Amino acid sequence: MAVRIVYPQEEGKDERSQDTTIEVGSVTGTYQRIDFSQIVYLFAEMVREEVRAMEARMIERIDRRIDELVERGNLEEGEGEVIVLRTIPREQAKKEILDLLDKYDKLYYGDIAEQLRLDLEQVVEIVGELEKEGKIEEAK
Amino acid sequence: MVTLFNKGDGIKGEKITVQCRKPNFGKRPISGTSRHKLQRGSLEGSVYCVIDKPIRSKKEN
Known part of the structure; x- marks a missing residue:
């Protein structure tokens, strides 16, 4: 792929005028204007x-x-x-944690981080939020 | 939840889960009190530790 900048050739006009366009195409082929x-x-x-x-x-x-x-x-x-950690939106992480807890009786922070491949600190923060929301609790 | 940052702060618990770049744990057991063997080491590089606890889903009644 090649990119070229086409400046207007009119006399007396500044080269970088509003009419400057950018075109993409192959080096030997035709070019197409893009915005x-x-x-x-x-x-x-x-x-x-x-x-x-x-x-x-x-x-x-x-x-x-x-x-x-x-x-x-x-x-x-x-x-x-x-282990390649995933970066996912917070709401998605919350949902995945809740779905995981539905499958198991109880899980530790470390288990959750391991199974979902999430950052440990993020897991702890999100679990804290879910506890405040009343969706999960400490297992005895 | 509290996160401790100051040097010299300690945390204590039955199960502590850690995440770091470089764990250093020797293979020599250390004889602790009550004849329980301990291991000692250090964690370096973006260390995060948490006193772990079991969690479960709160079933709605």
């Missing part, structure tokens, strides 16, 4: 893809390092499993 919101969307998509690729590369490196440590005897088999 600013499309640029923002495309840029966001590019950043998202890059972040996903970086995350995958990091996890791969960590996995390889863990395998090395297991081979050298520094870690036991099964230890050091990589």
